Amino acid sequence: MPDMNPRAWHRKASKPVSIWMAVFILAGLAHPFIPDGNWLLIHIFTLGILGNSILLWSQNLTERFLGQRLDDDARPAQLTRTYLFNAGTVAVLIGQVARWFWLTWIGALVVGVMVAWHAVVLAGQVKSAKRSNAGVLGFVASACCLPVGALFGATVAAGLPGQWHGAVRQAHMFVNVGGFGGFAAMGALSILFPAMWRTRGHNRVGLALMLAGVGVAVAAAGSLARLSWLAGVGTVVILAGWVWLYQGFVANALTVFREPRGRVTYPGLSALFAVGWLIGGLAWFAVLLFGGTGDAPVLPLLLGFAAQLLIGTMSYLMPTTMGGGPTAVKAGLAELDRGAYLRVGLFNAALLAWLIVGNSYARIVLSFVAFGVLVAFIPLLTRAVKAQVAVIKASRRP
Structure with a gap:
């Protein structure tokens, strides 16, 4: 049997996230020349980066939260499951770009079955x-949503007559963003948010999940x-669930701001602002x-909420999962916390201006600023791993 110690399997399971991040950057540079470039970018992020991250971390955090490895x-x-999920994702993307809708359907089926299997395991x-x-x-509910969302997405890709196209696409968005992404975020943040801010949490996630679940079904x-x-x-019911949960988060943050003592970090600030974007986007x-009338506010939901939250939580989870003792973890977290106020402020200001400014050239510049701040995570992660490994090696020397 191959080496399946915790670090070995986690490294193998997390590799697709790194690969999809690289693909996302390349696709972002080339998307004006690619058919359905915007669709491709959205789905590289939602399926490739976000989907793999949810599969990986929902398993990891389930073990942590339940105390059951x-x-x-x-x-x-x-x-x-991870490898087949990625094979299905590749099939979905190629099928859409090449207009081979039979391949899109096969890919969506594989993606849906793998995530349903994941739900059964959890x-x-x-x-x-x-x-x-x-x-x-929240992790179980999240995994139950994607098979349904994948079915809706494949149906939209094949083409639907009249108003049905927009109707099914909107349902696809609610199930995937509000359900798959939203439930996973609720489950993770119920524990991670107070941990990031090093304060006591509020037991609000049960009611929040119930409200969001009803809201997604109704929407x-x-x-x-x-x-x-x-x-x-x-949408209002989903919003109510998030507002209820967010009240506890804000209370945590305000407590820390009164006595910071180094507890105001990039992961914590990112999570705080990300959920704020979700609430604002849902309200609008x-x-x-x-x-x-009106289309879903893609930028607030995908960039402001999902992307910012993903980078923020990974900045906290990667060092703590890598371990090596308190000193080593602290070294990794310190690298990923570099320029915290600048990065959080610049990203959120650029995104807000991107939404408000009408000049197309200014919007392009602002988009590069926002993406650049997020991409800074990659070199910082490299530095964090090196710093953490150095501490671990030093502690093992006689």
């Missing part, structure tokens, strides 16, 4: 665990029924839906 003999199956861990954690239910149903007002109601989308 997965058996080593289950790791090969976990890697199989549910089994919850059932057998000796202790409970409401946040883990998706309203979209499919082509009832904008009903989709708006669902609800207004548009009640008005009977």
